[in-house]
Amino acid sequence: MSGGEAAVLAEGLSKEYGGGRKRVRALDTLDLTVRRGEVFGYLGPNGAGKSTTIRMLLDLLRPTSGTVRVLGEEPRSGGPGLRRRVGYLAGDFVIEPRQTVGEALRFLAELRGGVPPMRIEGLAERLDLDLKRKVRQLSKGNRQKVGVVQAFMHRPELLILDEPTSGLDPLLQQEFLALVREAREDGRTVFMSSHIMSEVQAVADRVAVIREGRLLTVDTVDSLREHAVRHVAVRLDEGPEEVDAEAFARTPGVRDLEVRPAADAAGGSELRCTLDGRADGLVKALARYGVAALELEEPDLEEVFFTLYNHNGGRETGGVTGHGA
Numbered sequence: 001m002s003g004g005e006a007a008v009l010a011e012g013l014s015k016e017y018g019g020g021r022k023r024v025r026a027l028d029t030l031d032l033t034v035r036r037g038e039v040f041g042y043l044g045p046n047g048a049g050k051s052t053t054i055r056m057l058l059d060l061l062r063p064t065s066g067t068v069r070v071l072g073e074e075p076r077s078g079g080p081g082l083r084r085r086v087g088y089l090a091g092d093f094v095i096e097p098r099q100t101v102g103e104a105l106r107f108l109a110e111l112r113g114g115v116p117p118m119r120i121e122g123l124a125e126r127l128d129l130d131l132k133r134k135v136r137q138l139s140k141g142n143r144q145k146v147g148v149v150q151a152f153m154h155r156p157e158l159l160i161l162d163e164p165t166s167g168l169d170p171l172l173q174q175e176f177l178a179l180v181r182e183a184r185e186d187g188r189t190v191f192m193s194s195h196i197m198s199e200v201q202a203v204a205d206r207v208a209v210i211r212e213g214r215l216l217t218v219d220t221v222d223s224l225r226e227h228a229v230r231h232v233a234v235r236l237d238e239g240p241e242e243v244d245a246e247a248f249a250r251t252p253g254v255r256d257l258e259v260r261p262a263a264d265a266a267g268g269s270e271l272r273c274t275l276d277g278r279a280d281g282l283v284k285a286l287a288r289y290g291v292a293a294l295e296l297e298e299p300d301l302e303e304v305f306f307t308l309y310n311h312n313g314g315r316e317t318g319g320v321t322g323h324g325a
Protein backbone atom coordinates (compact mmCIF):
# COMPACT_ATOMS: atom_id res chain seq x y z
CA MET A 1 0.00 0.00 0.00
CA SER A 2 1.34 3.41 -0.92
CA GLY A 3 0.27 5.65 1.96
CA GLY A 4 1.69 8.86 0.52
CA GLU A 5 -0.42 8.82 -2.62
CA ALA A 6 -3.61 10.80 -3.12
CA ALA A 7 -6.86 9.04 -2.31
CA VAL A 8 -8.20 10.03 -5.72
CA LEU A 9 -6.23 11.39 -8.63
CA ALA A 10 -7.84 12.24 -11.95
CA GLU A 11 -5.89 13.70 -14.84
CA GLY A 12 -7.44 14.98 -18.05
CA LEU A 13 -10.46 12.81 -17.37
CA SER A 14 -13.11 12.98 -20.10
CA LYS A 15 -16.22 11.00 -20.83
CA GLU A 16 -18.47 11.11 -23.84
CA TYR A 17 -21.73 9.22 -24.12
CA GLY A 18 -23.26 8.13 -27.41
CA GLY A 19 -21.93 8.94 -30.85
CA GLY A 20 -22.56 11.13 -33.86
CA ARG A 21 -25.12 13.86 -33.31
CA LYS A 22 -26.24 12.27 -30.04
CA ARG A 23 -22.79 12.65 -28.53
CA VAL A 24 -22.81 14.12 -25.01
CA ARG A 25 -19.59 15.31 -23.43
CA ALA A 26 -20.44 14.56 -19.79
CA LEU A 27 -16.96 15.29 -18.44
CA ASP A 28 -14.30 17.45 -20.02
CA THR A 29 -10.58 17.11 -19.12
CA LEU A 30 -11.10 17.03 -15.38
CA ASP A 31 -8.08 17.26 -13.08
CA LEU A 32 -8.78 16.45 -9.47
CA THR A 33 -6.77 15.45 -6.40
CA VAL A 34 -8.43 14.26 -3.22
CA ARG A 35 -5.89 14.02 -0.41
CA ARG A 36 -5.85 11.21 2.09
CA GLY A 37 -7.76 12.00 5.26
CA GLU A 38 -9.86 14.85 3.93
CA VAL A 39 -13.58 15.24 3.41
CA PHE A 40 -13.98 16.42 -0.14
CA GLY A 41 -17.27 17.82 -1.42
CA TYR A 42 -18.05 17.43 -5.10
CA LEU A 43 -20.67 19.96 -6.02
CA GLY A 44 -22.62 20.76 -9.11
CA PRO A 45 -26.14 21.11 -10.41
CA ASN A 46 -28.05 18.16 -11.86
CA GLY A 47 -26.38 16.83 -14.98
CA ALA A 48 -23.02 18.45 -14.18
CA GLY A 49 -21.14 15.15 -14.42
CA LYS A 50 -20.82 14.13 -10.77
CA SER A 51 -22.17 10.59 -11.13
CA THR A 52 -20.18 10.09 -14.31
CA THR A 53 -16.97 10.96 -12.44
CA ILE A 54 -17.86 8.68 -9.54
CA ARG A 55 -18.68 5.74 -11.82
CA MET A 56 -15.26 6.04 -13.40
CA LEU A 57 -13.61 5.96 -9.96
CA LEU A 58 -15.30 2.61 -9.41
CA ASP A 59 -14.68 1.21 -12.90
CA LEU A 60 -18.42 1.07 -13.55
CA LEU A 61 -17.63 3.26 -16.55
CA ARG A 62 -14.44 3.64 -18.55
CA PRO A 63 -13.05 7.08 -19.45
CA THR A 64 -13.05 8.25 -23.07
CA SER A 65 -9.65 9.73 -22.29
CA GLY A 66 -7.52 10.66 -19.32
CA THR A 67 -6.49 8.65 -16.30
CA VAL A 68 -7.76 8.00 -12.83
CA ARG A 69 -6.18 6.41 -9.77
CA VAL A 70 -7.92 5.42 -6.55
CA LEU A 71 -5.83 4.73 -3.44
CA GLY A 72 -2.84 4.52 -5.74
CA GLU A 73 -4.34 1.90 -8.04
CA GLU A 74 -6.08 1.91 -11.38
CA PRO A 75 -9.77 1.12 -10.83
CA ARG A 76 -9.65 -1.10 -13.91
CA SER A 77 -7.04 -3.45 -12.51
CA GLY A 78 -7.67 -3.01 -8.77
CA GLY A 79 -10.21 -5.86 -8.63
CA PRO A 80 -11.88 -7.07 -5.42
CA GLY A 81 -8.85 -6.03 -3.36
CA LEU A 82 -9.38 -2.39 -4.22
CA ARG A 83 -13.16 -2.63 -3.88
CA ARG A 84 -12.83 -3.80 -0.27
CA ARG A 85 -10.82 -0.69 0.56
CA VAL A 86 -13.59 1.54 -0.77
CA GLY A 87 -17.13 2.14 0.51
CA TYR A 88 -19.52 3.19 -2.22
CA LEU A 89 -23.02 4.56 -2.05
CA ALA A 90 -24.56 4.89 -5.50
CA GLY A 91 -26.97 7.68 -6.35
CA ASP A 92 -29.46 4.99 -7.37
CA PHE A 93 -28.66 2.43 -4.68
CA VAL A 94 -30.65 -0.79 -5.18
CA ILE A 95 -30.60 -4.14 -3.40
CA GLU A 96 -32.36 -7.48 -3.68
CA PRO A 97 -35.94 -6.75 -2.50
CA ARG A 98 -36.86 -10.21 -1.17
CA GLN A 99 -34.34 -10.29 1.68
CA THR A 100 -34.57 -8.65 5.06
CA VAL A 101 -32.33 -5.64 5.63
CA GLY A 102 -30.16 -7.72 7.99
CA GLU A 103 -29.72 -10.50 5.43
CA ALA A 104 -28.87 -8.06 2.67
CA LEU A 105 -26.26 -6.34 4.83
CA ARG A 106 -24.71 -9.62 5.99
CA PHE A 107 -24.41 -10.74 2.38
CA LEU A 108 -22.69 -7.48 1.39
CA ALA A 109 -20.47 -7.76 4.48
CA GLU A 110 -19.22 -11.17 3.29
CA LEU A 111 -18.27 -9.66 -0.06
CA ARG A 112 -16.16 -7.09 1.77
CA GLY A 113 -14.26 -9.68 3.74
CA GLY A 114 -16.49 -9.80 6.82
CA VAL A 115 -17.83 -7.18 9.25
CA PRO A 116 -18.52 -7.74 12.98
CA PRO A 117 -22.33 -8.03 13.44
CA MET A 118 -22.13 -5.44 16.26
CA ARG A 119 -20.84 -2.91 13.80
CA ILE A 120 -23.86 -3.39 11.52
CA GLU A 121 -26.25 -3.33 14.47
CA GLY A 122 -24.66 -0.18 15.85
CA LEU A 123 -24.96 1.68 12.55
CA ALA A 124 -28.56 0.49 12.05
CA GLU A 125 -29.45 1.73 15.52
CA ARG A 126 -27.89 5.13 14.94
CA LEU A 127 -29.82 5.55 11.71
CA ASP A 128 -33.01 4.09 13.17
CA LEU A 129 -33.08 1.28 10.61
CA ASP A 130 -34.98 -1.94 11.36
CA LEU A 131 -32.82 -4.91 10.31
CA LYS A 132 -35.80 -7.29 10.36
CA ARG A 133 -37.85 -5.47 7.74
CA LYS A 134 -38.06 -6.82 4.20
CA VAL A 135 -36.16 -4.64 1.76
CA ARG A 136 -39.20 -4.41 -0.52
CA GLN A 137 -41.25 -2.80 2.29
CA LEU A 138 -38.79 0.02 2.81
CA SER A 139 -39.50 3.66 2.00
CA LYS A 140 -36.97 5.54 -0.13
CA GLY A 141 -35.44 7.08 2.98
CA ASN A 142 -35.02 3.68 4.65
CA ARG A 143 -33.44 2.21 1.52
CA GLN A 144 -30.99 5.11 1.55
CA LYS A 145 -30.11 4.23 5.16
CA VAL A 146 -29.24 0.69 4.06
CA GLY A 147 -26.99 2.31 1.45
CA VAL A 148 -25.26 4.38 4.10
CA VAL A 149 -24.73 1.38 6.40
CA GLN A 150 -23.24 -0.80 3.64
CA ALA A 151 -20.87 2.00 2.61
CA PHE A 152 -19.55 2.60 6.14
CA MET A 153 -19.74 -0.84 7.77
CA HIS A 154 -16.36 -2.25 6.74
CA ARG A 155 -14.51 0.95 7.73
CA PRO A 156 -13.08 1.50 4.26
CA GLU A 157 -10.08 3.75 3.66
CA LEU A 158 -12.07 5.73 1.12
CA LEU A 159 -15.78 6.48 1.08
CA ILE A 160 -17.29 7.50 -2.26
CA LEU A 161 -20.80 8.76 -1.71
CA ASP A 162 -23.07 9.93 -4.52
CA GLU A 163 -25.74 12.32 -3.20
CA PRO A 164 -25.71 10.44 0.12
CA THR A 165 -28.35 12.40 1.99
CA SER A 166 -31.03 12.33 -0.67
CA GLY A 167 -34.19 10.99 0.96
CA LEU A 168 -32.89 11.23 4.56
CA ASP A 169 -34.87 13.41 6.92
CA PRO A 170 -33.03 16.30 8.63
CA LEU A 171 -32.34 14.44 11.88
CA LEU A 172 -30.78 11.54 10.01
CA GLN A 173 -28.82 13.91 7.82
CA GLN A 174 -27.19 15.12 11.04
CA GLU A 175 -26.40 11.55 12.07
CA PHE A 176 -24.97 10.88 8.62
CA LEU A 177 -22.75 13.97 8.88
CA ALA A 178 -21.56 12.70 12.28
CA LEU A 179 -20.53 9.43 10.60
CA VAL A 180 -18.58 11.40 8.02
CA ARG A 181 -16.78 13.37 10.73
CA GLU A 182 -15.93 10.17 12.61
CA ALA A 183 -14.52 8.64 9.43
CA ARG A 184 -12.24 11.64 9.06
CA GLU A 185 -11.18 11.43 12.71
CA ASP A 186 -10.16 7.83 11.98
CA GLY A 187 -7.95 9.13 9.15
CA ARG A 188 -10.21 7.90 6.39
CA THR A 189 -11.07 9.87 3.26
CA VAL A 190 -14.55 10.89 2.15
CA PHE A 191 -15.49 11.99 -1.35
CA MET A 192 -19.13 13.05 -1.47
CA SER A 193 -21.17 14.57 -4.24
CA SER A 194 -24.09 16.88 -3.76
CA HIS A 195 -26.06 19.63 -5.42
CA ILE A 196 -26.72 21.21 -2.02
CA MET A 197 -24.01 23.43 -0.61
CA SER A 198 -25.32 23.63 2.94
CA GLU A 199 -24.83 19.92 3.72
CA VAL A 200 -21.36 19.88 2.21
CA GLN A 201 -20.17 23.06 3.91
CA ALA A 202 -20.97 21.51 7.28
CA VAL A 203 -18.39 18.71 6.90
CA ALA A 204 -16.10 19.25 3.93
CA ASP A 205 -12.51 20.46 4.18
CA ARG A 206 -12.41 21.29 0.48
CA VAL A 207 -14.93 21.45 -2.29
CA ALA A 208 -14.77 21.20 -6.05
CA VAL A 209 -17.50 22.77 -8.12
CA ILE A 210 -18.29 21.39 -11.56
CA ARG A 211 -20.73 22.49 -14.18
CA GLU A 212 -21.37 21.05 -17.62
CA GLY A 213 -18.53 18.59 -17.15
CA ARG A 214 -15.91 21.20 -16.33
CA LEU A 215 -14.21 22.07 -13.09
CA LEU A 216 -15.03 25.62 -12.04
CA THR A 217 -13.13 25.81 -8.79
CA VAL A 218 -11.46 23.84 -6.02
CA ASP A 219 -11.05 25.56 -2.70
CA THR A 220 -11.22 25.09 1.04
CA VAL A 221 -14.56 25.80 2.66
CA ASP A 222 -12.82 28.34 4.93
CA SER A 223 -11.46 30.27 1.99
CA LEU A 224 -14.79 30.27 0.19
CA ARG A 225 -16.37 31.55 3.36
CA GLU A 226 -13.81 34.33 3.64
CA HIS A 227 -14.57 35.45 0.10
CA ALA A 228 -18.32 35.10 0.35
CA VAL A 229 -20.73 38.00 0.48
CA ARG A 230 -22.16 38.93 3.88
CA HIS A 231 -25.00 41.25 4.73
CA VAL A 232 -24.18 43.80 7.41
CA ALA A 233 -26.50 45.95 9.53
CA VAL A 234 -25.12 48.51 12.02
CA ARG A 235 -26.92 50.78 14.42
CA LEU A 236 -24.96 54.02 14.97
CA ASP A 237 -25.50 56.61 17.72
CA GLU A 238 -24.99 59.44 15.24
CA GLY A 239 -27.78 60.63 12.94
CA PRO A 240 -27.48 60.16 9.15
CA GLU A 241 -26.28 63.73 8.60
CA GLU A 242 -23.24 63.05 10.85
CA VAL A 243 -22.28 59.85 9.03
CA ASP A 244 -19.79 60.12 6.16
CA ALA A 245 -21.56 57.72 3.79
CA GLU A 246 -19.05 58.35 1.02
CA ALA A 247 -16.17 57.23 3.20
CA PHE A 248 -18.02 53.98 3.89
CA ALA A 249 -18.83 53.50 0.22
CA ARG A 250 -15.11 53.80 -0.61
CA THR A 251 -14.13 51.16 1.95
CA PRO A 252 -12.73 48.01 0.29
CA GLY A 253 -15.34 45.26 0.05
CA VAL A 254 -18.32 47.47 0.90
CA ARG A 255 -21.18 47.49 -1.61
CA ASP A 256 -24.86 48.47 -1.75
CA LEU A 257 -24.47 50.97 1.07
CA GLU A 258 -27.53 52.58 2.62
CA VAL A 259 -27.61 55.00 5.57
CA ARG A 260 -30.97 56.06 6.95
CA PRO A 261 -32.51 57.31 10.18
CA ALA A 262 -32.94 54.54 12.76
CA ALA A 263 -36.42 53.03 12.71
CA ASP A 264 -37.30 54.05 16.29
CA ALA A 265 -37.56 57.59 17.60
CA ALA A 266 -34.38 57.39 19.69
CA GLY A 267 -32.22 59.12 17.07
CA GLY A 268 -29.15 57.61 15.51
CA SER A 269 -28.96 55.88 12.17
CA GLU A 270 -28.95 52.50 10.56
CA LEU A 271 -26.26 51.52 8.09
CA ARG A 272 -26.73 48.54 5.80
CA CYS A 273 -24.38 47.14 3.20
CA THR A 274 -22.99 43.95 1.75
CA LEU A 275 -19.42 43.00 2.40
CA ASP A 276 -17.18 41.06 0.03
CA GLY A 277 -14.39 39.27 1.82
CA ARG A 278 -12.64 40.49 4.95
CA ALA A 279 -14.25 42.82 7.47
CA ASP A 280 -11.16 44.91 8.49
CA GLY A 281 -11.86 47.97 6.34
CA LEU A 282 -15.43 48.26 7.49
CA VAL A 283 -14.55 47.77 11.15
CA LYS A 284 -11.93 50.53 10.96
CA ALA A 285 -14.37 52.90 9.26
CA LEU A 286 -16.97 52.17 11.94
CA ALA A 287 -14.52 52.87 14.77
CA ARG A 288 -15.04 56.61 14.26
CA TYR A 289 -18.65 56.31 15.39
CA GLY A 290 -20.66 55.06 18.34
CA VAL A 291 -21.68 51.56 17.37
CA ALA A 292 -24.81 50.63 19.31
CA ALA A 293 -25.39 47.28 17.58
CA LEU A 294 -23.81 45.26 14.80
CA GLU A 295 -25.14 42.32 12.84
CA LEU A 296 -22.82 40.49 10.51
CA GLU A 297 -24.60 37.65 8.79
CA GLU A 298 -22.78 34.34 8.37
CA PRO A 299 -21.59 34.16 4.78
CA ASP A 300 -24.01 32.38 2.57
CA LEU A 301 -22.00 29.95 0.49
CA GLU A 302 -25.09 29.11 -1.47
CA GLU A 303 -24.81 32.59 -2.97
CA VAL A 304 -21.21 31.87 -3.94
CA PHE A 305 -22.36 28.80 -5.78
CA PHE A 306 -25.18 30.52 -7.56
CA THR A 307 -22.68 33.07 -8.76
CA LEU A 308 -20.26 30.38 -9.93
CA TYR A 309 -22.94 28.32 -11.63
CA ASN A 310 -24.52 31.24 -13.36
CA HIS A 311 -21.62 33.44 -14.32
CA ASN A 312 -18.85 31.06 -15.29
CA GLY A 313 -19.05 30.20 -18.92
CA GLY A 314 -21.98 32.49 -19.52
CA ARG A 315 -24.83 30.02 -19.84
CA GLU A 316 -27.54 29.69 -17.26
CA THR A 317 -28.07 26.44 -15.44
CA GLY A 318 -30.81 25.33 -13.12
CA GLY A 319 -31.11 22.62 -10.56
CA VAL A 320 -29.35 24.26 -7.61
CA THR A 321 -31.26 24.46 -4.38
CA GLY A 322 -30.45 25.89 -1.00
CA HIS A 323 -32.44 23.33 0.93
CA GLY A 324 -32.65 19.60 1.15
CA ALA A 325 -34.66 19.23 -2.05
Ligand SMILES: Nc1ncnc2c1ncn2[C@@H]1O[C@H](COP(=O)(O)OP(=O)(O)OP(=O)(O)O)[C@@H](O)[C@H]1O
Pocket residue numbers: 017018024025026044045046047048049050051052053091195
Ligand atom coordinates in the same frame (compact mmCIF):
# COMPACT_ATOMS: atom_id res chain seq x y z
N1 LIG B 1 -25.76 6.68 -19.98
C1 LIG B 1 -25.83 7.92 -20.47
N2 LIG B 1 -26.04 8.14 -21.81
C2 LIG B 1 -26.10 9.38 -22.31
N3 LIG B 1 -25.93 10.50 -21.57
C3 LIG B 1 -25.72 10.35 -20.26
C4 LIG B 1 -25.65 9.06 -19.63
N4 LIG B 1 -25.42 9.23 -18.31
C5 LIG B 1 -25.34 10.56 -18.11
N5 LIG B 1 -25.51 11.25 -19.26
C6 LIG B 1 -25.45 12.73 -19.44
O1 LIG B 1 -24.18 13.14 -18.98
C7 LIG B 1 -24.29 14.38 -18.27
C8 LIG B 1 -23.74 14.22 -16.86
O2 LIG B 1 -24.58 13.34 -16.12
P1 LIG B 1 -24.29 12.88 -14.62
O3 LIG B 1 -25.34 11.89 -14.26
O4 LIG B 1 -22.88 12.50 -14.48
O5 LIG B 1 -24.52 14.24 -13.83
P2 LIG B 1 -24.71 14.48 -12.29
O6 LIG B 1 -23.92 15.69 -11.96
O7 LIG B 1 -24.43 13.25 -11.52
O8 LIG B 1 -26.22 14.86 -12.18
P3 LIG B 1 -27.40 14.21 -11.29
O9 LIG B 1 -27.25 14.83 -9.95
O10 LIG B 1 -28.62 14.69 -12.02
O11 LIG B 1 -27.20 12.72 -11.35
C9 LIG B 1 -25.75 14.77 -18.35
O12 LIG B 1 -25.90 15.63 -19.45
C10 LIG B 1 -26.45 13.46 -18.58
O13 LIG B 1 -27.66 13.67 -19.26
